[in-house]
Amino acid sequence: MTYFTEAQAVKGKQSLMFENGPYIVSAASVTGSKEAEGPLGKLFDMTNEDDLFGAQTWEEAESTMQKEACVLALGKAHVKADEVRYLFGGDLLRQGIATSMGVEALQIPMFGLYGACSTSGEALALAGMSAAAGYGKYMLAVTSSHFGSAEKEFRFPLGYANQRPLSAHWTVTGSGAFVVRAAEAKMSGGRDISESAETPGRTDVSGSPEADEDVYRGSHVRIAGVTVGKIVDYGLKDSQNMGACMAPAAMDTIVQNFEDTGRSAEDYDHIITGDLGYVGQSILFDLVRGKGHDIRKKHLDCGMLIYDKEKQDTHAGGSGCGCAAVTLASFILPKLEKGEWERVLFVPTGALLSTVSFNEGASVPGIAHGIVLEHVPG
């Protein structure tokens, strides 16, 4: 007798493809000054001139960015904090302190995450999984990084003015937040987005249904599925060349997504990694080709999109939990919303190291989580 049945979402070894995937109903991006001067600068919701956001320390500034990103995303969706069932968030700092201090004021039950620069993928995966399972109507995913706090955490305080090799990344000062809404449970067909979606049996919903009518119709972007990454270690030890450290993980997740879903690069408008940068990209192309796929025409990288290679001295490109998050919020989601792109594989990539592991001579393995984002017409 076989009693156990997995969700119809379960595909292949590592992926879930939701039958009725949740929507990203709003997103917000908050960044620092260097990002504001970059190619995506005009697309960000909020930027700050001195990168301190009114705070006294880099850590506090990062927390402020997270809170502002969450408040902005909630405001755009006209969702109150107490309507959000669970928050999934993380950052690069030790003990995830930017997140703890950042989201504390929202008082949303929360799961703290750590996946290095892949955390935005991890947070969206878990928010999507929870919403698709019906564990609540709204979930919130948020991640951040800050150049000042990251240099202090991983390298040297900014005042040291240390030299950086050309393979090094520039940590993005930024935070991206995303409100994920469960799709309605039972629709016989046609238009998928409910115009007035009340939550039965909830005690914490304070918004009026009338107000909902105006705001819930906006989104046409759905989390169609996820490919959860595993740790991939090619033995590299150079923490100043994180693109090389993360490229194998990106390859692994992208190829696994193809295998699990029966798709190839042709099925995506774009495959967008988090922060491989210029060095990592060329390695990724080689590794993926070794597996019999060619993604060169489809590939974009948030770390390459966010800064101007010629004018901004950022070496290999941008990185950090905030890099993929603000690029998704400001650049990728609007293209999907408008239908310019119909399906994207978003693959934030993380390098799993700490100063202690580096000093003890450990290698720097990578991890990458794939999020399948689709435009829903209507």
Added chain:
Amino acid sequence: MTYFTEAQAVKGKQSLMFENGPYIVSAASVTGSKEAEGPLGKLFDMTNEDDLFGAQTWEEAESTMQKEACVLALGKAHVKADEVRYLFGGDLLRQGIATSMGVEALQIPMFGLYGACSTSGEALALAGMSAAAGYGKYMLAVTSSHFGSAEKEFRFPLGYANQRPLSAHWTVTGSGAFVVRAAEAKMSGGRDISESAETPGRTDVSGSPEADEDVYRGSHVRIAGVTVGKIVDYGLKDSQNMGACMAPAAMDTIVQNFEDTGRSAEDYDHIITGDLGYVGQSILFDLVRGKGHDIRKKHLDCGMLIYDKEKQDTHAGGSGCGCAAVTLASFILPKLEKGEWERVLFVPTGALLSTVSFNEGASVPGIAHGIVLEHVPG
């Protein structure tokens, strides 16, 4: 029109109570020497005399404990690593490095977590939620802490032989791992555990059904529900008195569980916090009484259970991600398995601080996640 329906699991503000909750089909505990000498010493699956587990550094030792705990738990359940859909793990170290290095060899798609000493609750909550949603048959939850690595991370290297105040905790050297199995989807009644549960549509299951017959019948402990915690900050700043910092969060989650489920202390055989210790316990009792509940007769604390107060000089009690995890694996689950206890509210508690946040004068907020564990007869 109301299309959206939440899962029937959704209860109140923060809780999920699964209709068909997943089972904890095995658990393993690996600890150091001090824990081996304590009251629970004989119950642990593996202990080590020099706390290094054959490694060269405390961090590597902690990773080794995690790996051993995972391998032991998988072995007990006769489940292969590639049968596990997703792993949820975390530890106390910066950038969760003990987990990254510890579980790497298992090659299970993984979610890295950080919830300080509440992480075992966070991992079990997410593993339970994922299994209950049908996202895979097996999930693995693992957490660890190590006295040596934690002192180095948060306080001073052991060689400094620094003095500790009486309110300080002793970080447990230990790791606990838990294999969570989804309940079968459709049973009309009677015995809930399938004897031969094959996984349809999976490509990565290599065990034979015949072997399954022998091993899947063991468990009588179910994750009946979860109460996801929020960050609770009473403004305390003393990182050497973490019991006081975490007690408000424990109160908040316990009282929320009562509110969400309509239960009281009488409905649980025990309410077991993670590592409040002697100081935190008395504060918890006061705070809970202030909310109109009395849990004094039902309360246990893993940090108080794991060491001998008279003979082992551990001041306020044990703490760390490993404390609640190994106590659950070695002491609590067997009582539930045998039916000595029928329902327990397991509430690992975490103090959200880093050396940076402490040095910058930030407060130490707490978080606690509640896991409802039930004995299933049959």
